[in-house]
Structures are given as structure tokens and as C-alpha cells.
Amino acid sequence: MPTPQDDDERRRSALVESLPEVSDDTPLMAELRQDARRRIELRGRRFPRPSETRVITVANQKGGVGKTTTTVNLAAALAQSGLNVLVLDNDPQGNASTALGIEHSAGTPSIYEVLVDGAPMHEAVQESPDVPNLFCLPATIELSGAEIELVSMVARETRLRGALDEYLRWREQNGLERIDYVFVDCPPSLGLLTVNAFVVGREVLIPIQCEYYALEGLSQLLKTIQLIQAHLNRDLHVSTILLTMYDARTNLAQQVAGEVREHFPDRTLRTTVPRSVRISEAPSYGQTVLTYDPGSSGALAYLEAAREIAERGADVDGGETAGQDAVAAVDDAPHESGRLVPVGTHSPDSSDDFPAQEDQ
């Protein structure tokens, strides 16, 4: 007896099959076909609810690679698909709060009070004005001092984790629905704020920009994650790598994507996020691209990436990620390809100091 879901699946497949075939030498047609397929497959679809809250830290100490864009758009895509999502804006720049249309002027209760004063998270969490079931703990400019203030504090690495655990319990006690996904947006550094984000998360999502120097700094990031695993959070693992700002017309983007997939075959999402003007415009309207232009290539790509994350589950590689093999593979990268990391500028850092220092 076919269920309504089976019927829906059959209808979507039939529509996708009816799309005309296009050859590889017509990139524009190929893009239009892909967007049409994504629209048919993803519009109005509900994503599976994870068995427990998944906490995903979005990190890369390289600046401007798409951490915040990825955080807010994946969060909006999952919330639009029927899940409860919380974004922790852990970057003094407050870009995630801006993009989600969340008030974060100086003095607004924020992650700063949670981290530094030990204030309860529920007093600072706000709901998105545009997407139901999407919540955000904002960051204000005060957070820029937290890195230094935290240094002398008790349990300085685990304060965010304690606060989130307490918030999730508070929701349960108050009869609120469970949060399905928590995304933590990180600053472009490997200091104490990022360490807190690695201690609160179980999974790490690394956005990689499809540009020259893509893998530079990655071995330092993986080593930091190993240190956190060893000392503070045994469960932490890199579950997901997302290729961002991908321009299929350039050889460089294809080479970077190929190399990343070679090093991390199981963790790299099939979906790549294209370079898209609509994605970069959305934050200036206090919106994600999912609400700003839901039919655009960028919105559809984030929706598809969110679906992959939801359907793959949390344990992509059985927890072996960021082990010695991954670090060694990335360390070898410049010698293998001679392209992604120019030989001579790549300096694997053997320092075992903890917490790790900011990358070059």
C-alpha cells in the first residue's frame, strides 16, 4: 500500500526525469537544469529529525571563506524544512546575527553575558523574524573583549558547553520542543572563543573556498581539533566539508574541489555552493538567501546541502576524523599537487602547545 510519501517521491522523480538532457558544453543550460531539478526535489520537503540534538561547529581560521554564510543558510534551510534550529553567534563581528535579522546592538543580552557573566542562555536567545523555529543567540561588539577576559576564568574552555546544556534542559522543563540542530559560527582565529565552540560541538563543518591557498592552514585546524579531542572533547570529529564560492567555469575551482574530495572523500558534501550575487546581497537586508530569493541557485544549493547533512546523519566516518591520517594527507598536499598550497609558504606547525595559536 503506497504511502503519501511514496506518491510524493514518485511524482517528484517523474518530474525530474521529464527535464531535458543537456550536454556538458552548455554550462548555462546545465545550471538551469540543476536548479529545476533541485526546485522539484526540495520544495516543501520535510527533512528527517535527528535522534538527538546535533551540535555543529562551523570553523576555519581562514577569514572570509563562507563560515557565517554557511551557518545562517544551512540553519534557515533546516528550519524551513520543519526542524528546530539554534544558531550561536560566537564571533564579535556579529555577522550571523545581522544575516538573521536579529537585534545585536551594544547592550543587547548576548553570548557575551552567557560566556563571561554566566547568564542563562534563554534570557538572550531571540527567534528569527522571518523563519519560524529558527533561534539565535546574538553576538554584540562586547564579545571582542571576551577572548582576553576568558583567559583568567575558571573552566574557560567549557563555558559555552555548560550554558548550552543548561538551555536545552530549560527548554525541556518548560515544555518547549527539542532543538534538532545547533550551529556555532566561529571567528577567523583559533583562540578561546573557537576552543569553546569546539568543546560545545560534536561535529565540525569546515567550509572551504574554492580558491588558491584553499588548503593552507587546514593542517593547523585539524591539529587543533585533535588536541581538543585529546584533552577536552573526545566526541569531536570533522563530519562535513562544504565547498563554497564554487565557480564551475574556472579550472582552479575544479582543481581545488578535486583535491579536497581526494583528501576527504567521505566528508565532502556532493553539493557545492556556487558563487552567487544573491547570497552576498541577502545579509544587507537582514536576511538569509533562503528568504531573500528562495528560487535562486544559491538558496537551492544550501537547501540541497542541508538535505545531505540531514540524511547522512552525524557519524559520517565513525569518529576517526581529524586523525593523524587526515593531517598527514593535508601536510603532503603541496608536494603532491604543487598548486593549492605554494611550496615554501606552507609550514606545518609542530607546536603542541595548548590552546593552539592563531594560524599565521
Ligand SMILES: Nc1ncnc2c1ncn2[C@@H]1O[C@H](COP(=O)(O)OP(=O)(O)OP(=O)(O)O)[C@@H](O)[C@H]1O
Ligand atoms: N557563495 C557565495 N557567493 C558569493 N558571495 C559569497 C558566497 N559565500 C559568501 N560570500 C560572501 O563572501 C564574504 C565572506 O563570507 P562570510 O562572511 O560568510 O565568511 P566568513 O568565513 O564567515 O568570514 P569571517 O572569517 O570574517 O567570519 C561575504 O561578503 C559573503 O557575503
Ligand SMILES: [Mg+2]
Ligand atoms: Mg563570519
